[in-house]
Amino acid sequence: MKKRNLLLTVLLGIMLMLAACGTPKVPEANTSTDNGGGKKAVSGEVKEITVAGNGGKIEQLIRDEIGPKFTEETGIKINYVAGLSGEIYAKLELQKNSPQIDVATFTPGDVVKAGNADLIEQVDSTVFPNLDKMDNKYIYSDKGVPIFGYTVGIAYNTAMFEKEGWAAPTSWNDMYRAEFKGKTAYPEVSNAWGHAAFYNLGMANGGDLENIDPAIDKAKQVAAISDTFYKNSTQLLPVLQQETAAISILANYVVTDLVDGGLPIKMVIPEEGAPLQSLTAVIVKNTPKKEAAEQFINFVTEETSQKIVAESGFYPVLTDVSLPENIEEIIGISDAKVYTPDFELIAKESENWIERFAKEVVPELGKGL
Amino acid sequence: MHENIQKRDISERPRKRKLKRFLSPALLILPLLVFIISFFVVPMLYILYLSFIDVKEGLNTEGAVYSIQNYVNFFKDPYYLSSLWLTIKISIYTVIVCLVLGYPVALTMAKSSVKVRSFITLLVVSPLLISVVVRNFGWYLLLLPNGTINKVLMGLGIIDSPLKLLFSEVGVVIGLASAYLPFMILAIATSLYNIDPSLEKASSILGASPLRTFRTVTLPLSFPGIVAGTTLVFSVSMSAYVTPTLMGGAAVPVLPVVTYDRIMVLFQWTYGSAMSYILLITTLVIVFIYTKIFEKSKYGEVFK
Numbered sequence: 001m002k003k004r005n006l007l008l009t010v011l012l013g014i015m016l017m018l019a020a021c022g023t024p025k026v027p028e029a030n031t032s033t034d035n036g037g038g039k040k041a042v043s044g045e046v047k048e049i050t051v052a053g054n055g056g057k058i059e060q061l062i063r064d065e066i067g068p069k070f071t072e073e074t075g076i077k078i079n080y081v082a083g084l085s086g087e088i089y090a091k092l093e094l095q096k097n098s099p100q101i102d103v104a105t106f107t108p109g110d111v112v113k114a115g116n117a118d119l120i121e122q123v124d125s126t127v128f129p130n131l132d133k134m135d136n137k138y139i140y141s142d143k144g145v146p147i148f149g150y151t152v153g154i155a156y157n158t159a160m161f162e163k164e165g166w167a168a169p170t171s172w173n174d175m176y177r178a179e180f181k182g183k184t185a186y187p188e189v190s191n192a193w194g195h196a197a198f199y200n201l202g203m204a205n206g207g208d209l210e211n212i213d214p215a216i217d218k219a220k221q222v223a224a225i226s227d228t229f230y231k232n233s234t235q236l237l238p239v240l241q242q243e244t245a246a247i248s249i250l251a252n253y254v255v256t257d258l259v260d261g262g263l264p265i266k267m268v269i270p271e272e273g274a275p276l277q278s279l280t281a282v283i284v285k286n287t288p289k290k291e292a293a294e295q296f297i298n299f300v301t302e303e304t305s306q307k308i309v310a311e312s313g314f315y316p317v318l319t320d321v322s323l324p325e326n327i328e329e330i331i332g333i334s335d336a337k338v339y340t341p342d343f344e345l346i347a348k349e350s351e352n353w354i355e356r357f358a359k360e361v362v363p364e365l366g367k368g369l
Numbered sequence: 370m371h372e373n374i375q376k377r378d379i380s381e382r383p384r385k386r387k388l389k390r391f392l393s394p395a396l397l398i399l400p401l402l403v404f405i406i407s408f409f410v411v412p413m414l415y416i417l418y419l420s421f422i423d424v425k426e427g428l429n430t431e432g433a434v435y436s437i438q439n440y441v442n443f444f445k446d447p448y449y450l451s452s453l454w455l456t457i458k459i460s461i462y463t464v465i466v467c468l469v470l471g472y473p474v475a476l477t478m479a480k481s482s483v484k485v486r487s488f489i490t491l492l493v494v495s496p497l498l499i500s501v502v503v504r505n506f507g508w509y510l511l512l513l514p515n516g517t518i519n520k521v522l523m524g525l526g527i528i529d530s531p532l533k534l535l536f537s538e539v540g541v542v543i544g545l546a547s548a549y550l551p552f553m554i555l556a557i558a559t560s561l562y563n564i565d566p567s568l569e570k571a572s573s574i575l576g577a578s579p580l581r582t583f584r585t586v587t588l589p590l591s592f593p594g595i596v597a598g599t600t601l602v603f604s605v606s607m608s609a610y611v612t613p614t615l616m617g618g619a620a621v622p623v624l625p626v627v628t629y630d631r632i633m634v635l636f637q638w639t640y641g642s643a644m645s646y647i648l649l650i651t652t653l654v655i656v657f658i659y660t661k662i663f664e665k666s667k668y669g670e671v672f673k
Binding site: 090094362 | 426429448510633634
C-alpha cells in the first residue's frame with residue numbers, strides 16, 4: 001500500500017513538473033503574436049516610464065534629482081529599476097516582445113552589444129536637438145544618446161604620496177612603479193574601469209586594441225606589486241577609504257565622492273590620454289512609450305539637467321556647460337588628452353582580454369611583494 | 370447503535386483510509402510543492418535547457434542548435450578545471466574548520482542544562498541574524514593588511530610584515546567558516562541530544578576512560594549529525610558567491626565567481642548555465658559518495 005502511494009505521489013509530482021516545464025515558452029509565443037498587431041502610438045496619456053540603469057550614484061541622480069524635475073514639467077513619473085548592466089541586458093532580451101523597460105542607460109560597450117543584438121531603437125537625430133550641442137567626443141554610436149560623461153584615470157592619495165615623497169603619476173606606466181608595492185587598489189579587467197586601464201596600458205606600450213600582448217606584459221608587472229585585483233567598487237573603495245592603498249584606477253564621478261567624504265584624493269589623466277566615455281541612454285526596441293522616452297532623454301540632455309550632472313561629478317555632455325570650479329580642480333579634463341575609443345572593436349575583443357587576464361595576469365598577483 | 374457505526378466504519382475503512390492517508394499530506398505539502406516547482410524546478414530546468422544550447426552571447430535562442438559544446442569547452446580548459454578544484458578544496462577546508470571548531474561547542478551544549486543550552490544556541494545562531502555582506506565587511510576590515518588583526522600582531526611583535534589574510538584562500542575559508550559554523554554546530558548538537566545518556570554511564574561502569582567513552586560511544590553515535598553538518602556546510606560552501614568575492618577577490622577564482630562573470634560581464638548565459646550545472650553535479654556526486662562511504666562503514670548501523 002505504502003509503496004503504491006509513494007509511486008502515486010512521485011507520478012503526480014512528475015506530471016506537475018512536466019506541466020510546469022511547458023509554461024515558460026507559452027507566454028513568449030502569446031506576446032509575439034500580440035505584438036504583431038502593431039505598436040500603440042501612445043502620446044499624451046503616458047503617466048509613467050520605466051528607466052533601467054545602475055544603482056548607486058546614477059540611480060540617485062536620475063531618480064532623486066533629474067526625475068522629479070521631469071515629472072514636474074511633464075507629469076510623467078519615472079519608475080527607476082536599478083540593476084547591473086548584465087541584468088538589465090538580460091531583461092531586455094527576455095522582454096523583447098513586450099518590453100517593460102522604456103529607457104535603459106548603458107556604458108558604451110553594452111550599447112554596442114545591445115545594438116548588435118537589435119534590442120534598442122536607432123536614434124533619430126532630428127528628435128534629439130541636443131545632440132548638435134554636444135562635444136563630438138561623446139558621440140560614438142547612432143543607437144543611443146550620451147547623457148553623463150566620464151573617463152577613467154589614475155587616482156592617488158595626495159597625502160600618502162607626500163608623506164612617502166613619491167612623484168605624482170603622469171603615465172599609465174606609473175601603475176606598476178615598484179615603490180607602490182602593496183599600496184595599489186586596481187580593479188579587474190572584467191570591471192569597466194580596469195578594462196579601460198588595461199587597453200590604455202597596452203596602447204601606451206605600443207599595443208593596440210587587437211594586439212594586447214604589451215598590455216598583458218605590463219599588467220603582469222602591475223599584478224606583481226598588487227595584493228589583488230578588485231571586482232567592483234564596493235570592494236575597492238573601502239581599501240582607499242582606509243588608506244590601505246595609495247593609488248587606484250577610478251572614474252571621475254567616484255573621485256568626487258571620495259573627496260566629499262574627506263579623502264585627499266586626486267585624479268590624473270595620464271599623458272598618453274584617457275578614453276572619454278558616456279553613460280548612454282537608449283530607447284528599448286518596440287516600447288509603446290517611445291515618445292515619452294524621447295522626451296525624457298531630451299530633458300536629461302537639456303542645459304538645466306546637465307548642470308546638475310556637472311555638480312554631481314560627471315562631465316556634462318554639452319559644450320556650453322562646464323564643471324563647477326571646485327570639481328574642475330579634482331577631476332578636470334580641460335587640458336588633458338582624452339579621446340573616443342573604438343567601442344565596437346572593444347566590445348568584440350573584450351572576451352579575449354578577460355580570459356587572457358584571468359589566465360595569464362591574475363596568477364602573477366603578489367609575486368613581487 | 371454504537372456498535373453499528375463501528376462496524377460500518379471498519380468495513381469502509383481500508384479504502385477511505387488509504388485515500389485519507391494520501392490526501393492530507395499531499396494537501397499539506399501542496400503550497401510548498403507549488404512554490405518549489407515554480408521558483409526552483411522550472412528555473413533550474415530552464416538553465417539546464419540553456420546549458421545545452423550553443424549561443425555565444427545573450428539569451429536569444431532562435432535558430433540555435435542543441436549541443437554539448439559548452440560542457441566540452443569547460444572540460445577542455447585547464448583554467449576552469451582548476452577553478453572547480455579550487456572550489457572543492459576551499460569547501461573541504463571550510464568543512465574541516467567548522468567541524469573542529471563546532472564539535473566542542475555542540476558537545477558542551479549537549480552536556481549542559483536546558484537553560485545554558487538555550488543561551489548557547491542563541492549565541493550560536495546570532496551571527497545568522499546579520500546579513501552575510503555586513504558580516505563579511507566586518508571581516509574585511511579586520512583582515513586588511515593594515516587592519517586590526519595585522520596591526521595587533523605587528524604591535525605585539527609577533528610578525529614583522531602583515532600576514533596575507535585577505536585576498537587569499539585563508540581569507541575565504543575564514544569568511545565561509547564563520548558564516549556556516551552555526552549549521553555545523555546545530556546539526557551535531559541535535560544528534561548528540563539523541564544519545565541515550567545511560568550508554569555513556571554503562572561505558573564508564575564497564576571501566577572505559579572518559580576519552581575511550583567519547584571515542585567508542587559518543588563520537589560514533591554522533592556520526593549522523595557530523596554527516597548532516599558536513600554535507601550541509603560543504604554544499605553551501607561550494608555555491609558561495611558573496612564571501613569568495615569579497616574576501617578572495619581576483620586571487621581566488623572559485624567557480625561561482627567565474628560563472629557570475631561569464632553571465633553578468635560577458636552575457637554568456639549558455640556557458641554560464643553549463644558551468645552552474647557542472648558545479649551542481651560535482652557537489653551532488655561528492656556528497657553522495659561521502660554519505661555512502663559513511664553508511665557502508667562499520668558504523669553504518671547508527672544511520673538506521
